[in-house]
Amino acid sequence: MDTSYEIYVLGLNHRFAPVEVRETLSYEADEIPRYLQRLLQDDTFAEAFILSTCNRTEIYVVGKVTAPIQELLERFILETRPAFVSRHRDLFYFLEGEAAIRHLFRVAAGLDSMVLGEPQILGQVKEAFQIATEAGSAGTLLRRLFNFTIIAGKRVRSETALGEGAVSVAYAAVELAHKIFKDLSNLNALLIGAGETGELTARHLREKRIGRLYITNRTFSRAEQLAAVLDGTAIPMRQLPEVLREVDLIIGSTSSREFILTRDQVKALLPHRAGRPLFLIDIAVPRDFDPEINRLPNVFLHDIDDLQQIVQRNLEKRREQVPRAEKIVDQEVQNYLNWRKTLQVTPTIVALREKLEAIRQRELEKYRHRVSPEEFEHLKRVTHGIINKILHLPIVQLKKYNNGNPDGLLRIDVVRELFDLEDDDD
Template identity: 40%
Template sequence: MHVLRVGFNYKTTPLETRETFTFSEDHLSQAVKQLAAEKSILENVIISTCNRTEIYVVADQLHTGRYYVKRFLSEWFEVPIEDFALYLQISENEAATQHLFKVVSGLDSMVLGETQILGQIRDAFLAAQKAQTTGTIFNELFKRALTFAKRAHHETGIGAQAVSISYAAVELAKKIFGDLKKKHVAIVGAGEMGELSAKNLLGAGVGQMTVVNRSLENAEALAKTFGASSATFDHLPSVLKQADIVISSTGSQEPIITKEMIAPVQMKRKGAPLFLVDIAVPRDIEAEAGQAENVFLYDIDDLQHIVDDNLASRQAAAAKIEHMIDGELVLFEEWIQMLGVVPVITALREKGLAIQAATMESIERKMPDLTAREKKVLQKHTKSIVNQMLKEPIKQAKEMSACTKREEALNLFIDIFGIENEVRTILDKQNYKESETLNSNGGSHISFPFLKHLPSK
């Protein structure tokens, strides 16, 4: 049994191709079910965001797994395989698992250490669970990955510092003013940077927002999106009088806010602090405007220094997380290795307890006058005998998971204790999809396919 990751991401795939291979949220359930029906695919989860489409599968064979995922993509999007094969990235087993841990931790994102992907992967996993396309392997793997990502972000603080200009502007405002709930922010310019600033301000809980633009129509359109008020440049002095924070990002070739404009505004504001952030190139705010009393002016170079410092901090945190991932991969491999042993140990315990229960029934038939207390004592001691007898065999079974010929060793163990039927029943209940073959003596042999690709210790 093998884990495969097949997909496209922003690093190697053009936007137009990523757009073509995007699964809509409404059809995701149908997609994972259709993929699950493909031969060789035992489990699957589909992650589809604006920056990536990745399909994770558990397959019984690597080559057939790769083929059927490609065929599924081709049929679902009605695109010949040869038209997208160039952009398709495929990783297998430990590399696929390692990639999932990196993605969910934000190490493979456009913005290093961002947390949005964590929620997106959680939603994709839950959708697959609901559609019943996950099983033993992915239920464990994705839960481990999601839990790890939360811990890694908490322990390293990788996402705590701003690494975009607009976000850095908002974080700087928070450092100066603290709580922004009672602050009035003016967004000057209704373009992309203005919109990003408005989004970050909204996330920071800003109390009041005004969008100022040369075109009132554009100002109103952006303001409507964020529940803000709107104004044109003609009303800028009036807006400055009311605002605590101004973030400017227009396409003007000349300054929008000048020293002459700020001086009378500050007189009317009675010296209340005014925080000006100029993220435009060319600059929207004259440098001399920052010389006025209680006016704090930052331009894009100031913010870029903050971003560069923060990015260096995130890269250091990312290195720590990568080291932490190595430890998680070892733990997951150990868990996988134990998969074949668990049903064997369970079967051994069940058989031992069944013998104990049958023995107790025989004792009670032959000694019907036993008191409740005597029955309880016998029950306790006969179970204790079983547990003590099974302690060493169970220890040996666990050690078999790490040996070179683990499958042959487990089958010998099964034969010695006569628990073949019990093991098969457990495997059937747990949907391990084990196969039955014949050994060299003509007897039956239980196959544990998920053990085959694992290295022995």
């Protein structure tokens, strides 16, 4: 009996599940190929890929429409991830067909991310696609789905401002510095504190081509490690007074209970700076820099509240872009569905016949004025018969593939590609 197939997704993400639940369901990249092969051992599934990040785990399959897909995928998860407690199954979402396709496109576009518009997810989706392709679990439907997914993600980034503006404190600090100085390449910067936020800030500074980057930390070895990775210069805390005379930008990111820099310390530096302005950005809580520093001449201090305001403004700007981004997603979903329709036999047969008929007509026109009207009519009848004979067997074979099976869809897709029928249905 012929069986139709559809695209399904079972998933769990940051919207519905806390991190302690999500971490029990994550899959490492090097083990995913093994699990994909395990999925495909069940002939219910023809194709599959797994997207697993810190904020989501989603299993996409091409499966038989007559099968209990959700039940089978939940069983697969419980078998492969014993730490995932069965009572958490109510946190899953299960989508099929167009809803599953739209969900994937929204994920790739950053519309479903914890941080709206974050750029990393598109790369993570690409990696998931690559793993599935190399594992041999991506067939006709998923390979083309991958193409449209990447197109949707790239279009949202290039045609909207969904991914623009800093939406993290670390990036907002660097964006503020860039706004103040315009060009950071001729500046010296000092990062005080080499923890997670400090490291992220330093990486953003490097991306903005900061000139010389000094890094200090109470644990000096940590400063050395980060400096080695980011081509910076590690300095011990005791050398701060000397370095402070050289730098133009200071970023504080420690967890100190006392001020790292006081008003008097900074005031003592000013005579040695030859009138150069000094900018300080405090992203620490508690604060690293005495707020009284801001009263000194030619010294400018911004704290985390200032940065949070920047983040909030940028988030509001991103939210304004959501309708445009959703429209692009809808367009690409429709484009994918239109492609799916071309895999139906009747449109393919019609397109193939029209293609060959167009070739026949073009070639006949070359002889219209070279032969008599009677001979031309004879040529028309003969070539029409040839076209019918050429098409007979391919049409018979194509009709055998009209069963919704991915193998049949692949054969139809090959025919359309061989005869360049794609444009006929755009």
